[in-house]
Amino acid sequence: MIRRAKATALWVLMALLLNGCWDSKTIQDVNYLTAIGFDLIDGQYAVYVQMLDFSSVAKTEQGKAAQEVPTWVGNSTGETLGVALNKLYRTSQMRIFYGHVNVVVLGKGIIEKNAAKDPRELLARYYEMRYTPWLFGTKGDIKELFTAGSFFNYPPLISLLHQPNETYLQESLIPPMKLVKFAAEFREPSNSVLVPSVVLSKASWQSGGTPKPMFLEDGCFVFQNKVYQGWFRMEELYGLRWFNPETKRSPLIIRSHNGKPMVVLSLESPKVTIQPLINKDKVAFSLNVTLTGIVSEALLPLSEPDLQRKAEEQVQAEIRQTYEKGLKRDTDLLRLEHELYRKNNQVWKRLRSREDFHLTSESLQIHVHVNMKHAQKLKY
Structure with missing residues (x-):
């Protein structure tokens, strides 16, 4: 009898230890970032993040949404990038998850100060962050880039910023750059690395007679021997x-x-x-x-x-x-x-x-x- 009681207690204990879902969270209890941007403004590091409601994104897979998919953009500043990110956590309401980041954007300020390695080194320390996101630079406002929409009420995920290969297949000018490719080529001796530059253009598309800003690659930020060399217009390249x-x-x-x-x-x-x-x-x-x-x-x-x-x-x-x-x-x-x-x-x-x-x-x-x-x- 005693042996049977001990065996039962052991099985119960093992069952409790096997339960690995105690700390699991439902999808609506986490903030999933889809893009992150870094800049250097007036001596302060600035961080920008883009979040989407993934329940709305999932609905668009069945067809276009009846209303524009809401996009949330957060930003904060600090003496370092880490400090700026931690300030953002204070108002994020829920945990931020980096595993879905698909785009990294570097602002003109952080590029011109030869500080492009800072975001790369910071992201490398986040175990959730992968090296697969697309990498862009911009001379414009990162906040405006992250708030821009797409056609037919589709989410920003269906755009040049998140899917640059689609337009490159039809007109190949500057090849899209992945973060992993930048990290590898940046360290290569005597190598030049070209980071595509993206802006918003209102010159081509309208909806209901109103100009709509769409993403446009307008040139490249060029690094050589780990040093920033300058920005080149698309026509020069x-x-x-x-x-x-x-x-x-x-x-x-x-x-x-x-x-x-x-x-x-x-x-x-x-x-x-x-x-x-x-x-x-x-x-x-x-x-x-x-x-x-x-x-x-x-x-x-x-x-x-x-x-x-x-x-x-x-x-x-x-x-x-x-x-x-x-x-x-x-x-x-x-x-x-x-x-x-x-x-x-x-x-x-x-x-x-x-x-x-x-x-x-x-x-x-x-x-x-x-x-x-x-x-x-x-x-x-």
Whole structure:
């Protein structure tokens, strides 16, 4: 009898120990962040967070919502980022959860002070935070970015800020940047890292006659050797799309001598090779780019050989222009020095030790070949 009582007590105790749901919380008892932003304003660190009501978001999966999905934005300031975040906790009412953060936005102030590493190091200490969020910079107000909506009362999760790959597939300009990619490339010697810059634009879309702000990538914040080099307009970076193997497709307008559009091409899938050319203590680079071209609009007659030649000349000119824009600010936008570091490390070390690595206009040879296809239906 005593043995049976002991066995029963043991089983009851084991059952109690196996119960692991005592501290579980229901979904409505937690604040789930979807985006977080950092800035440096008047010597104070500023933190911005975006929260959504996930019950409303779930309803939109069955169709568009009858009303706009509410977005909550919080912000606080402090002497450090950690202090600013802890101030935010005081008014959050419920526990904040970082596991659903999909976007990290860096403000102009924190970027220009070369403090971009501070948010990265802070987030790395939060076990809930992953390295998978998208990373953007902005010259605008982060609070306005986080309050912007989307089409048809959809939540902000369905936007360029949270899903940048969708627009990149249709027009490839600057490749989207993940936080994990930034962390890896930021540490690479002699590497240049381009963080896409995003703003709100009211120029294109209206609803009921009222302009609606939508996200727009307007350029890039560039870091080189862990140092901020400056912000570049999108028009200054057009050459990068032909240089990047990640490019899906991008338009190229062929113009006549008086500037009128003649043909619009869709150039796709660049194949790029970079070969360092070493002559004693001088280094140059041979860049070879091969693209596939499809005619999407033919406005004026142009023979295929002439079209191919003009396309190759224009692609070469755009790459050259982007390269020269970088040189004016002592920035290697094409990451040529990093190619030398990877392909001929001994030469790179020797030149670096003597501080004798300098890029000039003559340091780059560009060769472009465009394989033309006949006009056909484009896949949009």
